[in-house]
Amino acid sequence: MTAALVLIAVLTLATAAVALALRNLIHSALLLIASWFGLAAFYLWAGAEFVAFAQVLVYVGAVSMVVLFAVLLTRRSRADPVVSPDSLSRAVSAVLTGVAVFGVLAAAILGTRLSPSTVAAPTATVRTIGTQLMGTHAAALLIVGMLLTVALLGAVVLAAQDPAETNQDAP
């Protein structure tokens, strides 16, 4: 049980770390998809099946496609989507910051006496989730739908090209 969690954690963290260290953006995006699969495996391990499938649908299915589109639309040369190397001093200070933050968080976690409940694991059937979404959280569901609509319309407006601008750019 715990070994599976450690395995999932190591795989997810390794793919995420390598993805953020690579210079080829396509490789980064593909490795991040692997990392999101690892997170879905974690949700399955924890007994939240619906969240795992939502993670696969939203991240592995939709966000990864949007990321790949952005990588392909913004590459500098047609040949390869490789970014120029970043400054070393910034990388060193970023790693130091990350290690310090992890040290503080880990010390806080290990120093706290958590008392995990000994009762049976909670279950979330799709029926329960549906009644909760449509009953208790109906207002929040409507607001999230509104937010998604507005955000996606805003994204289209931001990314759409002005026709006048296109004519101006043409040689």
Next chain:
Amino acid sequence: MTLDPLQLCLLFSSALFCVGLVGALARSSTILVLLGVELMLNAANINFIAFWRYGPPTAPATGVMFVIFSIAVAAAEAAVGLALIIAVYRHQKNIRLQEASRLKG
């Protein structure tokens, strides 16, 4: 010292958060910075699920509700962020953060 699963989950989520933080701070490609922010959001979702699974009993499926809404908001954020990146690329012909220093289009 033996770690209980809740502590392991929290350590996993804080490690993922720090990986995302280092990525967002160290890289100068806007896309990778946005992906680092996405990883930090995912680390928060792990915490919701871990406390739902091992925390004191609550109303049914509370943690799952939190994560579903969080995933929806993260998807909206990713769409707007990548549209912003494409808009910046159109003005600057580049997505390096250092060169996106003007507000004028």
